[in-house]
Amino acid sequence: MIFNSIDFAIFLPIVFIIYWLVNKNLKLQNIVILIASYIFYGWWDWKFLLLIIFSSTLDYTIGIALSKNKNEKIRKLLLFTSITINLGFLGFFKYYNFFLDNFVDAFSVFGSRLEVDKLNIILPVGISFYTFQTLSYSIDVYKNKLKPTNDIISFFTFVSFFPQLVAGPIERASNLLPQFYVKRIFNYNKAIDGLRQILWGLFKKVVIADNCAELANEIFNNYNDYNGITLIFGAIFFSFQIYGDFSGYSDIAIGTSRLFGFNLLQNFSYPYLSRDISEFWRKWHISLNTWFKDYLYIPLGGSKGGNFMKIRNVSIIFLVSGFWHGANWTFITWGALNALFFLPLILSGNNRNNLDIIAEDKKYPSIREVIQVIKTFIITTFAWIFFRSDNVMMAYNYINKIFSRSIFNFPNFNDKYLVLEVLTMIMLQIIIEWHGRKNNHPFEYLNEKIQTKIFRWGLYIIIAIIILTFTGNQQEFIYFQF
Amino acid sequence: MKNLIINLCSFLLILTIVITSILTVNYLSINYTKIIDTKTEILFLGDSNMECAINDSVILKSKNLGKSAESYYYSYLKLKKILESENSINKVFLSFSPHNIYENGWFLNESNLQTGIGKYYPFMDNSDFNFVLSKKPKAVLTSLPRILSRVKDNLIRFVVRKPISYGGYIDLHRNILGEVKAKLKNDEELPFFKIPENHEISNEEIIYLKKIEQLCYKKNVNLYLINLPKRKEILNYKKYGIDNYYEYYLSNLKEIPLIDLSHIEMPDDYYGDFVHLSSKGSHCFSNFLQKNGLKSILNDFAKKTRVRKVICF
Numbered sequence A: 001m002i003f004n005s006i007d008f009a010i011f012l013p014i015v016f017i018i019y020w021l022v023n024k025n026l027k028l029q030n031i032v033i034l035i036a037s038y039i040f041y042g043w044w045d046w047k048f049l050l051l052i053i054f055s056s057t058l059d060y061t062i063g064i065a066l067s068k069n070k071n072e073k074i075r076k077l078l079l080f081t082s083i084t085i086n087l088g089f090l091g092f093f094k095y096y097n098f099f100l101d102n103f104v105d106a107f108s109v110f111g112s113r114l115e116v117d118k119l120n121i122i123l124p125v126g127i128s129f130y131t132f133q134t135l136s137y138s139i140d141v142y143k144n145k146l147k148p149t150n151d152i153i154s155f156f157t158f159v160s161f162f163p164q165l166v167a168g169p170i171e172r173a174s175n176l177l178p179q180f181y182v183k184r185i186f187n188y189n190k191a192i193d194g195l196r197q198i199l200w201g202l203f204k205k206v207v208i209a210d211n212c213a214e215l216a217n218e219i220f221n222n223y224n225d226y227n228g229i230t231l232i233f234g235a236i237f238f239s240f241q242i243y244g245d246f247s248g249y250s251d252i253a254i255g256t257s258r259l260f261g262f263n264l265l266q267n268f269s270y271p272y273l274s275r276d277i278s279e280f281w282r283k284w285h286i287s288l289n290t291w292f293k294d295y296l297y298i299p300l301g302g303s304k305g306g307n308f309m310k311i312r313n314v315s316i317i318f319l320v321s322g323f324w325h326g327a328n329w330t331f332i333t334w335g336a337l338n339a340l341f342f343l344p345l346i347l348s349g350n351n352r353n354n355l356d357i358i359a360e361d362k363k364y365p366s367i368r369e370v371i372q373v374i375k376t377f378i379i380t381t382f383a384w385i386f387f388r389s390d391n392v393m394m395a396y397n398y399i400n401k402i403f404s405r406s407i408f409n410f411p412n413f414n415d416k417y418l419v420l421e422v423l424t425m426i427m428l429q430i431i432i433e434w435h436g437r438k439n440n441h442p443f444e445y446l447n448e449k450i451q452t453k454i455f456r457w458g459l460y461i462i463i464a465i466i467i468l469t470f471t472g473n474q475q476e477f478i479y480f481q482f
Numbered sequence B: 001m002k003n004l005i006i007n008l009c010s011f012l013l014i015l016t017i018v019i020t021s022i023l024t025v026n027y028l029s030i031n032y033t034k035i036i037d038t039k040t041e042i043l044f045l046g047d048s049n050m051e052c053a054i055n056d057s058v059i060l061k062s063k064n065l066g067k068s069a070e071s072y073y074y075s076y077l078k079l080k081k082i083l084e085s086e087n088s089i090n091k092v093f094l095s096f097s098p099h100n101i102y103e104n105g106w107f108l109n110e111s112n113l114q115t116g117i118g119k120y121y122p123f124m125d126n127s128d129f130n131f132v133l134s135k136k137p138k139a140v141l142t143s144l145p146r147i148l149s150r151v152k153d154n155l156i157r158f159v160v161r162k163p164i165s166y167g168g169y170i171d172l173h174r175n176i177l178g179e180v181k182a183k184l185k186n187d188e189e190l191p192f193f194k195i196p197e198n199h200e201i202s203n204e205e206i207i208y209l210k211k212i213e214q215l216c217y218k219k220n221v222n223l224y225l226i227n228l229p230k231r232k233e234i235l236n237y238k239k240y241g242i243d244n245y246y247e248y249y250l251s252n253l254k255e256i257p258l259i260d261l262s263h264i265e266m267p268d269d270y271y272g273d274f275v276h277l278s279s280k281g282s283h284c285f286s287n288f289l290q291k292n293g294l295k296s297i298l299n300d301f302a303k304k305t306r307v308r309k310v311i312c313f
Helices: A006-021 A026-042 A047-068 A072-108 A127-142 A152-160 A173-180 A188-221 A228-259 A277-283 A286-300 A307-325 A329-347 A367-388 A392-402 A416-435 A442-449 A453-469 B002-031 B048-053 B072-085 B110-123 B126-135 B137-141 B144-159 B177-185 B203-218 B242-253 B279-291 B295-302
Strands: B042-045 B062-064 B091-095 B222-227 B258-260
Touching: A006 A026, A006 A228, A026 A047, A026 A152, A047 A072, A047 A127, A047 A152, A072 A127, A127 A152, A127 A173, A127 A286, A152 A173, A188 A228, A188 A416, A188 A442, A188 A453, A188 B002, A228 A367, A228 A392, A228 A416, A277 A286, A277 A329, A277 A367, A286 A307, A307 A329, A329 A367, A329 A392, A367 A392, A416 A442, A442 A453, A453 B002, A453 B144, B002 B110, B002 B144, B042 B072, B048 B091, B048 B279, B072 B091, B072 B110, B072 B126, B072 B203, B091 B203, B110 B126, B110 B137, B110 B144, B126 B137, B203 B222
Parallel strands: B042 B062, B042 B091, B091 B222, B222 B258
Antiparallel strands: none
């Protein structure tokens, strides 16, 4: 069940009504969410439920065992069990065939060709997300940062909470789990703001991402037929596709959660308005990056120690982050490139500049800020080329073709009208996000700024009609494949 | 909670009213727009066979509204709209080949259906709408985005002063005869043309073919089915089902005149592929029809001749 579908449009109101009808009873509230989450997840394939229930049971049990054991060796063993089994499942479903292929390729260097049977493995939707979510629980309980829960319903609901189950944000147990211990009271302002955030999320997903996808797919899949300048546009369209897709999903997830009285972590904070790569990585997929920072980067030593340690730790984080995205060398290369962009800042101690919001006290950015934003956008888009390409060779050929003489030609798009429409919508998105950059989502700003209800509603109606009109070829959320 | 539901329902109601208004304005503007010239006397309708075969700039007082993969459902809607206001039409030629009457998915394919509804809903009456609703209710009920998308396209066309296209002659510069011959030999899928998977007659296509017949009868317009030139390789290909097609025609549709020009022999470069004439081919074929004034074709039809040899210079 995807968010922009009729199925979800029917599912959500039903769950919403039942949930608030039973709001006097905390346990019933949690049970309703749990059942709804399992229905939501099982809609893809009921077999996926077996894995998530197993994973939930494992970490629930380990959490209780950790609290009962004071012996450090046993506690380490319990944590090790949780990490191994969870990452083991993730590794098997996601990376088995990748490692097999690379092993076979490596063996062929010696002149032999290994005949192996690849397994037809279906990747359970959301496994990368909920695995990290449950791991954060085990690790925090081990470190005594979090009290383990005896409330099995609350824990299972925390793991499978449907708005953020399949594509994040990756919630920390310390943030989300306690919210299941208290009865949620209906808050009108929270719910209505949740609806606004859902609307904005749908705009980014349906209008921006899906339509950029059509253009990006056409250009990337037939890049030999296009000139350099068109390929640049292709890369830009992909940049907006992945941003619209992923941040749109996050907005819908967060907005939906607010309808039920929950607060999720912000996952994107206008990353394309970043002035350097370090700011970009503070604002892109925040939940994953902070997870890596807290559970990998800091335990490795973080930015303490000499340059070698800094280089090592930063490289590990970005390579692992790349690898998390998928079993392909393109993702690892994408991670490596970002590490390369990031390293100069951290080595020169400039990775903590630009902590404020761009043009915070001004209406418009300065020329310097505009140049910084454009530079950051260019390097991130350059890295996205690897992310999007089928393999590293294709990315290399794509980039090679960009930097040919044809970069000076006029773009040779097949569907010029679609390009104009998409560019117009992208400009609209940038303008709206620019004005809302100080808020969690831009409609929060619009709600504060436009006092007259009729104008506010007029704007929302226009956005809703644009969403309906531009519902093009429905594309699957990119991050479902991770 | 009560306030939320009230506000949400109010919002959805206003949204519905705005969308209904947009669709109504679009409906009225389409209905007040002419599709063809008032001087047109001969109308060519059908699928891509027709689209590529008849160059209407060559045949006097004619208009080709053929469209690729067009179901008879849409041909009927177009014809109904045209005959509502045009009294000059006296002949309609409708492409009629085996792939038109076998299950071809042109009508029931959900994506095609939604696109078709978006474009043709102003031409539909209750019975037409109920027909699609009964066949594919989910597709119809979720077609709003496609309709709005079409409205947006119409608005853009209005601004740039480009008329809405309901089909028309395509000057086909394609030459893949060699390629398709090789594919057919290997029983592979052909580009630009799907051979019917089975010879099951499409009820939907026949229903609307008969509606076209009734409409023409009511409006005193002569309807002719026309089997346009095709390569002998496809005509002789068993899976194409030409024998079943003739059998079905003779058993169920013989009251509608059929002009069978499928066996006309022309040079190889007159064909883009097995079923579509190339630019050269359509020019020659159209000139042939025009020179002979269509009269002799219709006279030959009376003689029930099936094979003719055409030489063009």
